[in-house]
Amino acid sequence: MSSPARCGSTRTTSRGSRTPSCARSRCPRQSRAAGCGRCAAVCGTTTWRTGRASSSALWPPRRGSDDVSDDLAPIASTARLLIALDFDGTLSPLQDEPMAARMLPAAREALNALAALPDTTVALVSGRTLGDLRVISEHGDDSVFLLSGSHGAEFWHPGSGAQATPDDAEARALRDDLQAAAEDAVAGLDGAWIEPKTFGLGLHTRLASDADSRVAEERVDALLAERAPHWRRRSGRNIVEYAYRHEGKDSAVAALRERVRATAVLFAGDDVTDEDALRSLGPGDLGVRVGEGETAARIRVPDADALATLLLELARRRADALGVRAPAAPEGAPGGNRLHP
């Protein structure tokens, strides 16, 4: 067992990953409840700032969140706050069957609490098509949550519903042809399958072997390179997406920010495509990475449960900052944001 090192240092584990190692008693900022951002991860917190030492290591989850006080305070007190969140892997655990994904109850409670506060808007920003996103987020017609689907190519706004997208018959015809051709290309590769998408297609390989995943990607890549080299290719966790619309989550957040005239944005996501949005944030915003991976986010949480805890804490702090009572979601509240008009 290794002994604690000086605060802020890292140690190498038996598996070769770098992880923080320090003692609170040696922390130069020990006057804070949890010490500094780094040793807080060891001394008791679920949340930490990202940095070179932490970008490749997932630290053990602990209790508390004092180390992000400095990050939450300006967000909590901003005039008009936009909370924009990826769905899969961020609010919901990843599922083998994509349409089985549902928001964690704690995450829904936190989002309902936030959306009930004055000048606070909640938006879901996903690569899912808008229709699928509405299903998995149990999004009702009376919801106050804004939605952006297909990586920012589709929007749904309270009161006006789904925003019409320009029709492009030629692009749709090519999409249909390529969806069918891609299905033929991966036929016989166990666990690899094609998801028809509004503006293209997705190749799923979560349940495929590494070898079959590689073959499936090579075949679909070759198909798209030959017939639709102008389409945008995005790779995520066990999925490769191809689309004739080139929007990204960065443009989705920009459009949502403008629409609600947000003075600050919190964005959280767990995958490569979320980094477009995280990189686009300004100094007054707050980016949160859920789970492992290189990131432009300022802070990191280990999983969707920890993000829900962080969002609930933000709701409490924002209620304090605005001088209003923090709304409490009833236990077992159903989907569809029933707390709101």
Ligand SMILES: [Mg+2]
């Ligand atoms: Mg995700």
